[in-house]
Amino acid sequence: MSGAQPVCLPVGGCLPLAELPRLDYERFSRLLREAVQGGARVVSYFARPETDGLTLYAVLLADGDGRIALLRTTLGESFSSLSPELPQLQLFEREIAEQYGVRPEGHPWLKPVRFHAGWTGAPDVWQREAGRHPLVGDMAYYRVAGDEIHEVAVGPVHAGVIEPGHFRFQCHGEEVLHLEISLGYQHRAIEKILRGGPHPATVYQMETAAGDTTIGHTWAYAQLLESLAGVQVPQRAQVIRAIGLELERLANHVGDVGALAGDVGFLPTSSFCGRLRGDYLNLSAEICGSRFGRGLVRPGGVSFDLEDARIATLQQRLKVLEPETCGAIDLCFDSPSVLARFEGIGTVSAQDATALGLVGVAARACGLARDLRQHLVPAVWTAAFAQPVLEEDGDVYARGNVRRREIVASLALLGYFLDQLPAGDTRVPVRELAADSLAVSCCEGWRGEVVHAAITDRDGRIDRYKIVDPSFHNWSGLALALRGQQISDFPLCNKSFNLSYCGFDL
Amino acid sequence: MLSIVRERLRQGHRTGKFPKVEPTLSDRFRGRPQLHSGLSPQQREQAVAACPFGALSQGEQGLRIDLGRCLFCADCPAAEQGALSFSGNYRLATRRAEDLCYSDEVYRLADALNERMLKLFGRSLKLRQVSAAGCNACEADLNVLNTLFFDLARFGIQFVASPRHADGLMITGPVSENMRSALLETYAAVPEPKLVIASGACAIAGGPFRGSEEVCNGVGDLLPVDLYIPGCPPHPITALDGLLRLLGRR
Incomplete structure (x- = not known):
């Protein structure tokens, strides 16, 4: 293998590690730079101690075709920071410095990320006292x-x-x-305690990685195990997951619009949306007993089926909720006094958003077409998902309006899914994971893309697990x-x- | 203005009738577990080993469950083995940690505060919420109590912005190492006498993160707790029920 090009992978794909060439750092950074110049962006970037030394993995994604590109290299005690050229890497490089005690030379903003002790016992980059928990x-x-x-x-x-x-x-x-x-105040060491897994507690830790994105994170986790185990999830389970994901989006987006209205003192929308958000959470509870979708998504499928009567109940309740939701939200977007407070506030330019690698709602509010639902594996999406919702201005108004329009789009998607739920099984067993392999999975959660990556050891246990929540970029x-x-x-x-x-x- | 009035009429009056009227919850809601009797010692042993969070143990009269550790998992392995089933009973809050454990039907729900405390807080309870590595589910479902359906303020209970204005802390999360001192300082800033409420499995015993070196396995070893609200996260009705019991309103 020449390593002249990054190795490609479809979203949700998996690759034996031996097929990924180990490049020298110079070639690695050149290919990375070229890929970013060609329109790709870094969705995950992490290190793992290997026999050849600390190995750095870069996961790139091109929004146009949704292909994932992979690169790897070996790091010494220090390496030349790429952040000055590629600001989207700045946090990733700091994270690696904190975990493994390697210094990204020339990093313009080298500060701790989560304030935990190093993972390997290597000397601390910030010379913090060894053997003591760093002061947050x-x-x-x-x-x-x-x-x-x-x-x-x-x-x-x-x-x-x-x-x-x-x-x-x-x-x-x-x-x-x-x-x-x-x-760093919330650090619970999720990635670290996953080593040697999956453990019996792992799926519950994924559900609470970011508790308001339970479906998003559990989806990414499940997809990762499925691709490592070479399992195809039944269509019906995929659509039920999609229903859970869109309900999660609706509850949070509706809550957010209400909160925005509340922050400018527009109480009607704030009160109505507060109640409506709860109604969407209750729809999730109707499906799986939990308002946050706990227990719905599991590796291999879903643990709850939707009987016809339950589908009818959901459809009926959505029919009532839709006009109430739109009415409550339009009220605020039709009020000049609200718009005067939203417009031109907190603007991020498209150029800065691109440089920082923003994702999700915040990126789409700057006109960047970053929505992984364009590329999600299940065919249900390609059939139902139209186009990412885009706004141009990058201000509070744009971020609010992306949510408003996505609420309408999500309601349409939900209607479609509930109407077209394919027959069949809801779960298949997930057995051994492929050994010495790397898998990447993605899901477009309500805030933005959730990207998980895992590398298995030679026994098929998880040796390195990497989670990137959209908040990490944003x-x-x-x-x-x-x-x-x-x-x-x-x-x-x-x-x-x-x-x-x-x-x-x- | 007219459109606001029109929308207000369409949205209607939505304040819930709880506690006068019992809430309608999903038929799939997982409330207080009922332990099954008639299991062989071997089956009990299997059930104890199956829970990833150590919620089950062998008691004198068969299985014993600790609701402080239970996450009410949809795929509870002990339930799949027939050791227990989840009821629709949302009433879960207790005053003491030992009351969270039971092996039969008897479950001691939270008593009211003593007379002196009730006189102080019975009609006006101000709480400062501290999230100490909570995943935002507990936090979100406490925030929901402020929405018009639950309308917490009608019971004289309110979340306030400063510990100096508070009568107690409502704590969520397993208490990360990085939040420990901020939590203790916030507690110290609340004037005496004060209450501590541990809301959710994490705050009670560490929840899904019990055993991680970066968490303190809940509030228990750090502060005296006056009310435990189990759940992952607790349903807002469970939290409200617990608060009302504490104030002697149920």
Whole structure:
């Protein structure tokens, strides 16, 4: 194998590791750069200690055809950082530095990501004391100096009923010059405890990797095991998963639009959507007994079937919910006072979004056609999914409006799926996983793409598991959106992204 | 303005009737497990070994379950072996950790606070919520209590923005190593007397992350807990039922 080109894989595919050439770092970075110039983006980037040394894997995806490209190389104690040229790698490189104690030389923003001790016992890149748990949030923050410059620190415990994180604003009066977001408070070591798995507890840890994206993460996990085991999931199970995924999207999008309205003091939409969100969660509970879709998706299929009577109930309830949802949401988007607060706030340019590798709602609000539902494996999608919903302006309004339009599209998709549920089994057994293989799986969760990758050892156990939640890419987008904004607009901007803390912290 | 009024009329009055009227839950809702009797010692042993979270143990009168550890899994291996089945009973909250464990029908639901505490908090309870590595499901379903269907404020209960304004903490998540000191500091900032509520399997005993070196396996060893609300996540009705019991309203 020459290694002149990256090795390709379809979404949800799997590959024996021996077929993936080990490139030298120079060639690896050249191919990576070329792929990104050619329109691909990095969806996962992780390291694994191997007999040949610490091995770095890059997973690229081209949105046009949905092909996945893979590259690997070996790292020494340090390597030359690619972040200055490819900012979308900056967090991935910091993550690898934190986990394995290798230094990305020339990284412009080399700070800890999750504040945990290294995984291998290698010396810490930040010279933090060995044998002690690092102090969360202990790092050099970016400071702006000058007359009348002040700093505002918020969190980890916030005012609302939300997850913890730390935010530092550098302000001049009301104007935010820079926002730095420091996370890690939610770190539970999910990837680390998965080694040697799958364990009996693993699927439940996937369901709670980001609890509001239960279906998205469990789908990616299930797809990964299925491809490693060479199992085809029955059509009926695929459609039931799709129903779960769209219900998850609906509940969260409806809740988000309500929260956006609430943040600008438009209470009718805020109250109506708060109730409607619960009604969509109850539809998930109708299917699997859990409002968050717990227990629905399992490797090999789904654990609940939909009888005709249940389908009819769902259809009937959706028929009532649809006009109520659209009515509640349109009210806010038809109000000039609301639009005046949404438009031109928290803008991210398409250029910055591309450079940072934003995904999901935040990317589509900048006009980037990034929606993995275009390429998802089950044929049900290709039949039903039209086009990604795109907006151009990249502001709070655009992110809100992407959600509004996706709510309508999701309702149509759900109607189609419930109408066309194919007959057949809902689950097939998943047995041994292929040994010494690499698999990548993706799912378009409600926030954006959820990408999982796994490498098995020679016994077919999981040796390295990598989770990329959409929030991993998008927190940088929020930081950028705040530049030049008033600090009082932070809640609104934050809500318009609505990112996951635990999905980032893992 | 007219369109707002028109929409308001269409949306109607949606405040729920709970606790006067019992809620209608999905027929697939998994509530309090019922342990089955008549299992052979070997079957019991298998059931105990099958739960990934150690919720089952061998008791004197057969199987014993700890709802603080139970995640109410849809594919509960012990249920598949016939050791238990899930009822539709959403009432789960208790005052003491030992009350979460049972081996027969007797399950001691939460008692009301003592007279002094009831006098203080019975008609007005302000809680500061702290998520300590919660996955946002517990948090989201507590937030739901503020929506117009549950309308928590009608019971005099409110989530407040500062621990200084609070009568107690409502804690979710297994308490990550990285949240431990922030949680303890928040607790210290709440004026005495104060309450601690552990909501969800994670906060009670670590939930799916029990045993990870990065979590403290819940609040138990760190703070005195006054109310345990089981579930992964607890249904909002379960949480509301627990809060009302604590305040002597049920």
